[in-house]
Amino acid sequence: xxESPVPKxxxxxxxxxxxxxxxxxxxxxxxxxxxxARKKGLKGIPQLISETVPAWARWVVLLAAAFAFGAFVDNxxxxxxxxxxxxxxxxxxxxxxxxxxxxxxxxxxxAFYGIGAYGYALMSSEQIGHHWSTWLSVLIIIIGTxxxxxxxxxxxxxxxxxxxxxxxxxxxxxxxxxxxxxxxITFPWADDYVDITAGANGIPGxxxxxxxxxxxxxxxxYYWLLLVLVALLTITISRVNRTRIGRAWRTIRExxxxxxxxxxxxxxxxTMAFVTGAAIAGLAGAIFxxxxxxxxxxxxxxxxxxxxxxxxxxxxxxxxxxxVMGAIVMSVLPEVLRVTNYSEILFLAVLVLTLAAVGKSVxxxxxxxxxxxxxxxxxxxxxxxxxxxxxPTEEWVVGPVSRALSHWMYVPLDRVLWGNCAFxxxxxxIAYFTTTTPRIxxxxxxxxxxxGIFLWEVRLVTDVNTTRQLLIGAMLVVLxxxxxxxxxxxxxxxxx
Numbered sequence: 445x446x447e448s449p450v451p452k453x454x455x456x457x458x459x460x461x462x463x464x465x466x467x468x469x470x471x472x473x474x475x476x477x478x479x480x481a482r483k484k485g486l487k488g489i490p491q492l493i494s495e496t497v498p499a500w501a502r503w504v505v506l507l508a509a510a511f512a513f514g515a516f517v518d519n520x521x522x523x524x525x526x527x528x529x530x531x532x533x534x535x536x537x538x539x540x541x542x543x544x545x546x547x548x549x550x551x552x553x554x555a556f557y558g559i560g561a562y563g564y565a566l567m568s569s570e571q572i573g574h575h576w577s578t579w580l581s582v583l584i585i586i587i588g589t590x591x592x593x594x595x596x597x598x599x600x601x602x603x604x605x606x607x608x609x610x611x612x613x614x615x616x617x618x619x620x621x622x623x624x625x626x627x628x629i630t631f632p633w634a635d636d637y638v639d640i641t642a643g644a645n646g647i648p649g650x651x652x653x654x655x656x657x658x659x660x661x662x663x664x665x666y667y668w669l670l671l672v673l674v675a676l677l678t679i680t681i682s683r684v685n686r687t688r689i690g691r692a693w694r695t696i697r698e699x700x701x702x703x704x705x706x707x708x709x710x711x712x713x714x715t716m717a718f719v720t721g722a723a724i725a726g727l728a729g730a731i732f733x734x735x736x737x738x739x740x741x742x743x744x745x746x747x748x749x750x751x752x753x754x755x756x757x758x759x760x761x762x763x764x765x766x767x768v769m770g771a772i773v774m775s776v777l778p779e780v781l782r783v784t785n786y787s788e789i790l791f792l793a794v795l796v797l798t799l800a801a802v803g804k805s806v807x808x809x810x811x812x813x814x815x816x817x818x819x820x821x822x823x824x825x826x827x828x829x830x831x832x833x834x835x836p837t838e839e840w841v842v843g844p845v846s847r848a849l850s851h852w853m854y855v856p857l858d859r860v861l862w863g864n865c866a867f868x869x870x871x872x873x874i875a876y877f878t879t880t881t882p883r884i885x886x887x888x889x890x891x892x893x894x895x896g897i898f899l900w901e902v903r904l905v906t907d908v909n910t911t912r913q914l915l916i917g918a919m920l921v922v923l924x925x926x927x928x929x930x931x932x933x934x935x936x937x938x939x940x
Contacts, residue, residue, distance in 0.1 A: 499765075506768070507675060514667050523663045525779050527735060530670030531728050532775040536755045536767040537677050538724035543753075544762035545690065546717035547697025548600055549609040551749065552616030556589050556722040558744030560729025562623065562641060563588060565739045568651035571642060578653045578734075585730045586723050593722025597715040604700070616749065623741040646740035653734045666735045673731075677724065682764055693717060694762070751775075760933025769931055788845035791900055799893060808886075815890030816897070817852070823894070824854040833857035846901055855902055863903025870895040 513526060535557060542550045567574050567581040599611045627643030630636075641647065653660040653669070660666055684690050692713050695703040704710045733739045755774040759766030781787040799812045835855040841847050856862045870892065877888050 502765070503678065510671055514664065514671060520663055523667055525776060527663055527666050527670060529771060529775045530667065530674055531732055532752070532755060532771040533674050533768055534670070534677065534724055534728040535752050536759070536771045537674075537681060537764070538721040538728070539752055539756050540762065540764070540767045541681065541693075541724075542717050542721040544756060544767070545685065545693040545697065546714060547693075547700075548714060548717060549605060550596075550612045550718070550721070551609045552596065552612035552614070552619070553721065553725060554744050554746075554749040554752065555616040555619035556593065556725035557729040557732070557748075558619055558623070558739075558741070559592065560585050560589055560726030561733040561739045561744070562647070562729075563726070564730040564733040565647040565650050566640070568734070569647055569649050571647045572640065575651055578651075578655060582727065582730050585726045589726025589729075590719045590723040593719040594715055596722070597718035600714050600718065601711045616746075620741055620745065641741075644741065646738055648738040650733050650737045650739070652737065653731070660734065663735070666731065670731065673727070678764060685764070689713065689716065697762075758930055760930030763930070763932045766930055766932035788843045788900075788905065792845050795893060795896060799889070802889060812890050812893060816893045819890055819894045820852045820854075820897075823898075824852065827854045827856065835859060840901065840905075842905060846905070849897070849901060853898070853901055859902045863899055866895055866899045866902065870899055 510526075514523075517523060517526075535553075538556075539550070539553050542548050542553065563585045564581050566572055567576045567584065568578075569575070596612065596615055600608055603611060623641045624643050626641040627639045627645070628637045629640060630638070653666070658665075660669070692703065692708045695706075695708055696710055696713060700710050751774050755770030756767055757770070758773055759768065759770030780790060800809050802812075833856065835857050837850050840855050840859075841850050846853075873888055873892050873895065877885055877892060880888070
């Protein structure tokens, strides 16, 4: 039998139809120019800086700023923020090696930080009657935490993803429970119990660092120490990242099975990542204990672990500069939000930037601002007609922003009830906003903007802890939606 000929119309239209459907084309390659093209406006500024300013110059500028901060700032509170930032950067560096480079989900990482702090406390206080030299104590802590990192890495040789996370999470909780239970231990050769960690009471009276006869008696000394250590770690980690070890870590992160098939010693490199991260965290813990002169187990729990992970993810997993940026945001932002005036200004700035980013044009941005103002006056008139009791202005005006809004914002007397209701409505509207049509989004955006201002002034501005958690959480959610690789992370190709 002879085959029937294919009509010419189908023959000519087939390539065009295939092109429309994307058959035979690689979308990743086809979109290369679009991805690499510099964005316009404010969005293109980070890319412009990255392309025109070399990496070493950016690091030099950052180092110069840190040096100037330590040299000219005399406020002890600000110096303590700088020291906490240095510790956060060290912890972010260590976790970045484990998770960002090697791709290992270690949820017990903060335990190494606590072990370093309690180790130094036991060797440099009256808790067990030892006052060893700083050199010896720090050396033992680095070696000890590295050894513990090796022990914890043993299960990682056969576990990945969620399973590894569960094992390491268990390790972190074991540390907390051991510290709490080690205040009443009975040994066979002793008649009375032995108090090792003082349980929940913590260990006070820890000796400060002392190097070459110089005692670290003020916070500035620890700031300079951390600045030197962070600079050395930055140089060392960046050089290691460019070696065969760094490339092998990144290969394991992408596909451990493929890496092993190419001759990469996966288990050994996983162990190296755990050991290195644990040693850095242990050193940071020793510095923290010496600076605080006391340690408490409550300082090494899951909230701190969450903050460290958030810093690495926020800045960009696998990026040293991203780890620094994430550490700055996660350690400095909560302190800024403690001051009501600063938090109000920050909230207003974030709201304006959000409206500008979503509007994508000056005309739309202006319309959104005018609409929010009109909604505010309309709500104030309606609540006034409803005879709802108002909170006296002097009770809710706490800064320049609220003072400017006092002639426009209507604050009911029952601020908790109205604030909670506004919060629920705001969450529902935001969820609906992400799924609806562009026309409805245009209508909802000013309403969401007004509810955000109303909720802030009525409820959140009086609850600092809740405000910090909500703002940080919202920032992470928005970032993961708009830029999953973080601020400075590199986008990854994934099959969806």
